[in-house]
Amino acid sequence: MPAPELLKEGGRQMTICNACRYCEGYCAVFPAMEQRRIFTKADLAYLANLCFDCRDCYYACQYAPPHEFGVNIPKLMAELRTETYREFTWPAMLSGLFKRSGLGACLITGAALIVLLFLVLLFMGRDVLLTTHIAAGAFYRVVPYAAMTVPPLIIALYGLTVFLIGAVRFWRETGGGLSTLLDGGALWRATRDAFGLTYMKGGGAGCDYPGASFSQSRRWLHHLVFYGFLLDLASTSVAAFYHHFLAWQAPYPLLSWPVVLGTVGGVGLLIGAGGLLYLKWKSDRDPSAARMLSMDVAFLVLLFLTSLTGLLLLALRETAVMGALLIVHLAMVAGLFITLPYGKFAHVVYRYAALVRYAIEQRRMESGAR
Numbered sequence: 001m002p003a004p005e006l007l008k009e010g011g012r013q014m015t016i017c018n019a020c021r022y023c024e025g026y027c028a029v030f031p032a033m034e035q036r037r038i039f040t041k042a043d044l045a046y047l048a049n050l051c052f053d054c055r056d057c058y059y060a061c062q063y064a065p066p067h068e069f070g071v072n073i074p075k076l077m078a079e080l081r082t083e084t085y086r087e088f089t090w091p092a093m094l095s096g097l098f099k100r101s102g103l104g105a106c107l108i109t110g111a112a113l114i115v116l117l118f119l120v121l122l123f124m125g126r127d128v129l130l131t132t133h134i135a136a137g138a139f140y141r142v143v144p145y146a147a148m149t150v151p152p153l154i155i156a157l158y159g160l161t162v163f164l165i166g167a168v169r170f171w172r173e174t175g176g177g178l179s180t181l182l183d184g185g186a187l188w189r190a191t192r193d194a195f196g197l198t199y200m201k202g203g204g205a206g207c208d209y210p211g212a213s214f215s216q217s218r219r220w221l222h223h224l225v226f227y228g229f230l231l232d233l234a235s236t237s238v239a240a241f242y243h244h245f246l247a248w249q250a251p252y253p254l255l256s257w258p259v260v261l262g263t264v265g266g267v268g269l270l271i272g273a274g275g276l277l278y279l280k281w282k283s284d285r286d287p288s289a290a291r292m293l294s295m296d297v298a299f300l301v302l303l304f305l306t307s308l309t310g311l312l313l314l315a316l317r318e319t320a321v322m323g324a325l326l327i328v329h330l331a332m333v334a335g336l337f338i339t340l341p342y343g344k345f346a347h348v349v350y351r352y353a354a355l356v357r358y359a360i361e362q363r364r365m366e367s368g369a370r
């Protein structure tokens with residue numbers, strides 16, 4: 001639960017903004033805020049997850065530090081968001097991982113690497129790591145198909161369960177019955193805003209990121225990460241279809257769908273995650289929250305290393321280093337997916353839920369104005 005001081009500070013800053021309203025054209029946060037006179041814990045959780053951290057309101061604000069009002073909306077929203085992630089996650093005993101994302105990602109990925117290496121040496125023998133494998137089923141001579149698919153499936157189902165519980169908790173807390181979620185118009189509007197990153201456009205000129213000048217670079221890099229991730233998921237799904245329904249085993253030819261989708265997605269992820277890391281490194285720390293920053297960096301580094309090792313594996317799959325590279329790549333994938341529910345990826349779930357709520361509120365406002 002957010003500290004009472006943070007909730008009090010949230011209410012204070014929102015009340016100032018509500019009187020000022022200078023930033024209402026930047027994003028969804030301000031129009032949603034204007035529908036409220038007092039700011040409960042649920043209101044603040046909702047508003048925080050509507051914020052895309054574009055920072056336009058910070059650099060535009062006449063009351064930002066060093067002004068005595070000390071208004072710093074991006075920092076406030078980032079602090080509230082991390083509390084949302086911790087409060088709504090499941091099980092509660094793992095919520096501490098949100099506080100130690102970097103350490104958690106390193107330890108879990110390192111442990112996955114050691115366990116994988118140990119199991120391969122134990123069951124497959126040392127030679128599979130030093131031999132060139134080129135025929136169909138080459139990867140499975142290093143890590144058997146069942147070992148490569150069943151644990152990831154369990155991890156993915158676990159992650160989906162955690163996110164589903166979190167989304168239901170968030171939706172209930174922010175004042176909606178589950179039946180209100182079944183609103184086709186609102187779901188469509190929220191999906192369009194999420195896929196288009198509408199509120200990373202600020203008022204149209206983009207984010208004030210990494211510093212005090214407008215730029216669309218953060219939005220485009222985020223698009224590369226998002227669509228790269230989806231393309232890689234599509235690649236894995238097509239490969240599973242080939243394996244189970246066409247009895248066609250990996251590795252696939254360079255011009256096959258799994259390789260083309262995986263390569264385009266991997267390159268997108270590599271450029272997107274690398275670019276976002278660079279922007280984070282250059283970014284102004286004043287409007288940021290330290291915990292959110294470490295969560296961002298841990299997630300981006302894992303994405304970057306996963307795509308890098310995946311592309312290296314593709315390039316060197318017909319050489320003797322394939323076995324070692326496969327293990328490193330699988331360890332990165334394991335680290336990424338095990339930490340997914342307890343790190344930055346949580347923003348996808350809560351922000352989408354907040355966008356759906358905003359779409360419902362907007363429609364009510366629009367129909368009330370007629």
Ligand code: SF4
Pocket residue numbers: 016017018020021022023024057058060061062063064071073
């Ligand atoms: S962030 Fe500053 S300028 Fe913007 S609405 Fe709030 S008080 Fe006004």
Ligand code: SF4
Pocket residue numbers: 023026027028029030050051052053054055056057058073074077199
């Ligand atoms: S940082 Fe950007 S998205 Fe967040 S409240 Fe300010 S203007 Fe809106």
